[in-house]
Amino acid sequence: MALILSIDTSTKVCSVALHQDGKILACSELYTEKSHSGMLTTLCENIVNHSGFSLNQLDAIAVAKGPGSYTGLRIGVSTAKGFCFALDKPLISVNTLEAMIMQISDFFPENYLFCPMIDARRMEVYCSIWDKKHHNILETEAKIIDEYSFLDLLNTQPIVFFGDGAEKCREAISHKNAIFLDNTVHPSAKTIGILATKSFEESLFENVVSFEPFYLKDFVGTQPKKV
Template structure:
């Protein structure tokens, strides 16, 4: 099974190609707006580096969110366009769940894992997983304070990571059960592909007509300067 995976949940973009469980190629760009300007080029390069053409793909997987409104729209629109053109199924993966796979192998089985994506100010998109990547706390938008995750931290060590974790460090680091990584963990198409393999074997595909990114909350646009002056 040949799978193309795409992740544009935050700034930058990531593309990977797997043949069954083997990673054949991977590209990551972590610069602003690279998803809109470079995504199709990275897809072409990743598939060619793997030794295949787009028509050889069996499915396309995309990180559905939560994350950047613009980034998610670019990634999902590109994935849906490929699936329409190639007549391939679409697989959608929770971004936070895929992120946790990058961290889980490095800790003990009694640890919990909190993936976090910055949602501006003191808000984060977050979800908590156990060692087998089962969801302990469903994906939600959380306004952080010193009491956040208090119940879980009382009896569990929790590893916090992602670009939303830094703003939480001052609030939670006094708790001996809160662990913060020195290295920033970014969303990656590599782990999107790992999760998508199971979805493919279970024929867990999305409807190309109705599928939309998982924004988690409504997109808010600031009022224009003209409108402000007119008031």
């Protein structure tokens, strides 16, 4: 019976969950900016203890590998690796975007495609396209959105666009087969844990020492002002 602690800090949401054999036992999420570094470890320890387990009873630690916020991913992966080293447990990584489609795919017909979008900057988003059976149609990329984006696919079937990067793309993607959700779907450890359970069963583990987040593009910091 796999007991897996999952972490997702890809965006401003700090999310942790505990799954046993793919079934969720507990989840805690903070929607407060910059809560990751101060609260993540405490959230992890609390949901494990409140579920009646100890950290030593965990079978694996799972983390959303990205894409997403550079700082958020660093904090999430560093925390996950810290638990793995301290507890001598394997590390599982999950694509943030793939996990997002699990939150909505059951509400749509089989022929629909899903395009989760995480806000990057201006008209750029981190995105990919998947079908309902989790077949990857378009690889994860940092994409600048315009009226021609995804046109070939939109001409053949409906695509659901969602995530915190989708709203700013609504006017650019005006095709009749483009569907935008009214509510924002944030990445969540609740679905990270489901995919992590499948990886655990197949022994798909990361090298704890060398694993790095999936940043997708180089970090660009703020230039210091000249005085």
